[in-house]
Amino acid sequence: MNNTIRMAALLLGSAVAACAATPGGAGMRDSLTASDNLGPLSAGIDFQQIKRNASLDAGGTKVLQARVYSFELGVDLFSWWQVFATLGSSEAGWDTTDYGSNEFKWSGGTHLNWWHYDITDPEFMEGRLSFQTTAELSQFRSGDDTRWYDAYADLTLNYELYAEKPKDLKAIPYSLALYGGAALSKLSGHVMGEGFDEDNLIGVVGGVDIYIARNLSVGAQVLVFDKASYGLSARYHF
Numbered sequence: 001m002n003n004t005i006r007m008a009a010l011l012l013g014s015a016v017a018a019c020a021a022t023p024g025g026a027g028m029r030d031s032l033t034a035s036d037n038l039g040p041l042s043a044g045i046d047f048q049q050i051k052r053n054a055s056l057d058a059g060g061t062k063v064l065q066a067r068v069y070s071f072e073l074g075v076d077l078f079s080w081w082q083v084f085a086t087l088g089s090s091e092a093g094w095d096t097t098d099y100g101s102n103e104f105k106w107s108g109g110t111h112l113n114w115w116h117y118d119i120t121d122p123e124f125m126e127g128r129l130s131f132q133t134t135a136e137l138s139q140f141r142s143g144d145d146t147r148w149y150d151a152y153a154d155l156t157l158n159y160e161l162y163a164e165k166p167k168d169l170k171a172i173p174y175s176l177a178l179y180g181g182a183a184l185s186k187l188s189g190h191v192m193g194e195g196f197d198e199d200n201l202i203g204v205v206g207g208v209d210i211y212i213a214r215n216l217s218v219g220a221q222v223l224v225f226d227k228a229s230y231g232l233s234a235r236y237h238f
Contacts, residue, residue: 070107082111149189180205185198206221
């Protein structure tokens with residue numbers, strides 16, 4: 001028995017000596033400070049597959065294709081007005097899907113809800129109509145020779161259909177939101193020292209957001225200028 005105890009103590013001592021750091025304590029639940037909620041904040045992740053025609057300053061047209069991965073953080077200034085910023089990476093190719101290396105991407109923008117109207121009758125159409133705008137300025141880079149900016153704005157009509165009643169916060173899914181409208185995009189940049197600009201500034205945007213809960217959604221979006229681009233997103237609002 002004594003030999004067993006000595007062996008266990010030896011193994012325990014060896015394990016402690018081999019550790020790079022002391023393991024954490026058992027079960028602390030309190031913190032120095034705490035927040036009841038993070039109400040104004042939202043966070044999300046995005047993926048975009050961009051495809052746009054671009055006119056080179058020296059003449060000719062090329063197709064810009066890019067993949068963009070980013071993280072978004074938003075802050076509600078009011079219940080109807082949010083500002084946000086994104087950080088991530090982008091990779092681009094010209095007339096090909098042979099993309100250059102991933103480089104830094106950033107953007108800043110705002111979401112505005114201009115107007116809404118709640119439909120209550122007939123019951124099967126119960127939901128909310130609204131007009132909304134997104135405006136965003138983005139910068140993208142790829143490899144050592146491709147850099148571009150995109151100044152974007154849209155005006156969309158949105159129709160949110162609730163699974164049950166708007167006040168039934170535990171319904172899963174909570175709601176389905178459909179939207180579509182007009183979009184403007186001014187894209188310009190440089191590739192291998194040569195300037196380029198987007199051929200078509202005016203397009204259309206459409207998409208769908210599925211609210212898994214009142215404050216958690218996943219969505220898909222399509223943008224069509226001369227070519228079609230699409231995006232996927234996930235959002236959590238604290």
